[in-house]
Amino acid sequence: MSADHAHALEAGRGNDLPVHRDDEGSKTGMWLFLFTELLLFGGLFLIYAVYRSMDGAAFHHAAEELNRTLGVTNTVVLLTSSLTMVLSVSALQRGNRSRSLAMLTATFLLSCCFLVIKYFEWSAKYHHGIFPGTEHIHALPAGEGLFFSLYFMMTGLHGIHVVIGMIAMAIVFAKVRSGSINQDRHGALEYVGLYWHLVDLIWVFLLPLFYLTN
Amino acid sequence: MNHSHSMTHGGNARPHVLPDGLFVGIWVGLLLLTAATVSASVFFPGKIGILVAVLVTPAKAALILMYFMHLKYEKPAFVAMFLVAVGILAIFMGLTFFDYLHR
Amino acid sequence: MAAPSSVAAFGTTGSYLDTFPGRRGLWGWLTTVDHKKIGLMYAAAMFTFFLVGMALGFLIRLELLQPGTQFIGPKTYNSVFTLHGVIMIFLFIVPGIPAILGNFILPLQLGAEDVAFPRLNLLSWYVYMVGAVMALASLFISGGPIDTGWTFYAPYAVNTQTNVSWAVLAAFVLGFSSILTGMNFITTIHRLRAPGMGFFGMPLFCWGLYATSWIQIIATPVVGITLVLLFLERTLGIGFFDPSRGGDPILYQHLFWIYSHPVVYVMILPAMGIISEILPTFARRTIFGYKAIAMSSMAIAVVGYLVWGHHMFTVGMSDTARWIFSILTFFVAVPTGVKVFNWMATLYRGSIEVRVPLLYALGWVFLFSIGGLTGLANGALATDIHIHDTAYIVGHFHYTMFGGAVIGMFAGLHFWFPKIYGRMYDEKRATWAWGLIMVGFNTLYFPMLILGIMGMPRRYQDYLPQFSFWHMVSTIGSWILVAGILLMFFNLLRAIRHGKIAGDNPWGATTLEWKTSSPPPLLNFAQAPVVTTGPYDFTEILAKGHDPEAKSL
């Protein structure tokens, strides 16, 4: 029971209970959430492993269609964005707000860059008729069709995560600027960072599975 | 304050902040490792390329986890929980392959 | 812990149920972040679905009264058992005990004001409701009610024209709700234990919830992605589970059971926790082998991840995988056995008072033992080949899910009812309801075990004449059971308003939730509890000679 709780009640927030400040607890929650994310992708990794073990040759063959340069570029982009992200967090922890904001902006721009490259990659595939549900993909040998389905599912799910990460970045950006996230209360920025590194971590695995397979 | 739990105060302690140079170093390391995998797959496609990827990718993941995600400096409980999650994922894979590899 | 204003003082006295300054009425409920009210909101929603699910089960039995079509044709029958299964599993029993009793009791037992993330807790409820509404919507939106069985096996679920797409998305959303609850509980347990309460000082119900939560957060995402893929298979034709595109329907089953086996322990572990609370209370002695019971919950959760293949012994898995999954399956039985034996030892030289919660707990031990022991014949290869997908399996899982998880929940409801509402139900009537449930239950489900061994397949709308007799017995059992369940609900609902005032600790129990008033105040405790003894230390109770009504049934 705390004074600010009483305050909250008086302020007419009704029976909203105060949320205790417990950074360690929030961090625990965040990591647990990351585990579920990991396992979400885990299902797809499992499918990948099974079908590759069943028809490895088709996977090698199909992977030649993918653009390795773009894949590697995107890896560099994401790794760099992870760096700027972590620098943003530590800047705020040292109390350097403007540097933190700058680094966050850099991260955001890098993730835009990632998505743009991804867009060109996907649309090139799309124009070649390689997309789930098209005639072309159904005409391919079964193993190659599965490879492309996996490619779209896994990079697609990853892409969704990138977008969610960017939205989260935008929100914390506003809060850092307004000061509600600050040197003393930097949890939210840190958790967005953790999330972002996870997105990066998953990409680290996607790179060899898709782009370096041929 | 906070009568219902004792650890709260410890829980909100100032974090220890790692030097930026370390992060940049990790980043360079990650790029080098990426370069290693990519060149292995270009110049030694096939077994060696795959072997390098299999060895290097987890190393990259470990760097991200330990430093960027700060896991190295968290309480051991966090590391343990992480290992549980990854371990169970490995079990899912392993047991499934008792089916697929022995058909 | 000075409470500077009268409003704040309200948070630690009075009842959480009373109208509270601020938001009132329905709005007050829908925006509350109080774990107790959220628990009751889950109860309202879930028991409604439970009744619908039971009514569907009742219809199944009526149709199976005799061979031939009584009044439900094959198509309708298929939708009825599918909905029955989907409602019971995804809407009721998987989230059930954690969301209702876990929410209400966990923070109280830990001596906390609330769960770690109260707002997230409310969000889980809304996510649950969205999932539930989607599931119900799938009945009416084009295509008609799903007819795949709760397992959604590919390729049937990919080909059928009924509305599988909505239903699997609903299950995905519901999964999210249960992940959020799991995260919340784990964090609560790690962070909000009262001063003096170590991990091994927690009541065993908390251990049950802890193990459960881990299963929820690790296994649920796997089925989540699987169901999304099933959806995409239907809409885009991605081919993962479609043999004509090189996909493998067996892989779907692997992914489905990777989640759906562990999830049976999500249902049962909290129920086991409830039993571990009730037995010591009414035997008035400390539980036998606290550590073994706590650790066996964790062991069951871990080993539970290793056995999913036992649902797939006939699908054409490799023989190696079949025997490995079989032997692993048997290892789950061991920690469960440890629990059962420790519970029996807890009764030994106790001072046993037979009250309604204890009756439910004892009934639970009997029914769940049948359920678990019948699981052994499923786990052995030669025998499972014969009984797989027969009425024997239906018998097995009703004994475990209904006899175990649901009866466990009933036990918990009767145990904590006086805490939740501060009032006591009519114990005589409750005993009658219990008797009817026990008799009806066994008359309903035991014949299924016999039918299955005779070779009666499950999901059959019609059957061969040699199965008639036991089907009829089973249907009659369902009538008895209905009477018992309705009587039980009537009794509890009536007591909410008309029950006698119960007192703070009517059973003479020892865990923290009994040390606050009944019903508890908004912030649970007037005085921050500090723990100095183990959870089942009866010294104080015995010294007081505490015997509020000194009566035994």
Added chain:
Amino acid sequence: MNGASSYSGLVDRAFIFILGTSILLLIAVTAVMIFFIVRYRRSKNPNPAQIEGSTTLETIWTVLPTILVLVMFYYGWAGFKVMRDIPDGAMQVTVKAQMWSWLFEYENGKQSAELIVPTGRPVALNLTSSDVIHSFFVPAFRLKEDCMPGRTNHAWFESIRDGEYDLLCAEYCGDLHSAMLSKVVSVPADSFDAWLGLDAGPPTGRQLLTLRGCVACHTLDGKDLVGPSFKGVFGKTETVVLPDGTERQVTIDEEYLRRAILEPKAEIVKGYKDQMPEQRDLVTDEEVDALIKFIKGLQ
């Protein structure tokens, strides 16, 4: 129910051991429970003993059940192993499951809708499906194995007694799952050989309706099942729905019947669902002719 396959005894032995042990355990647990409740009721035993636990006891009831379940596993595995070891030289039968009928094909190409087998000779089954998953289940043989689309599963049995045994579909497969029944008929070896060798010429239209599983969905007597009855369809005028949703009137003639059988998805009879499997690759031209001829004659 008596077992009728060479290995049913082994399966029954596993059942007896596992269920027997289980019943004993159940009785023991229940009896102990009731005894304690009565013996230590509060009126009789007002002062409870606070026993925290006992490592010895707990070890015992961890180790003993472990041994017990390992024995159970062994019995289950022993029975199973025999089921999986298909004897060399077993007679091969291909089992084709489809919604909602069974077709058995022998090595010499002979087809049958019931599984006729020689008593005392091992029969190896190659199980497949042309649509969704079905499961081949003969309770008397203690045998069950799924029929998977896109792959072939294997099983075998040896009938030890002449007789007719129920054959059921044990994997849920849609509307008429519970009607997907057939029989295994076990006959003496010499009469089996005679039957198998008997060449009755190509199957007639009537026989094809059963062999190809048409009668699972269509009746010959005017009743509606999943599809329209064949009785009196020829010459009738009815409405069909094309894939793009437009409707059209057709008069049923031979050409229409051919289309309806080979490419059912092209024109769906109004009021029915698109459920009929395409027969294009399943029936030969002669067979279609025979089918059409037979349907024509059903007035």
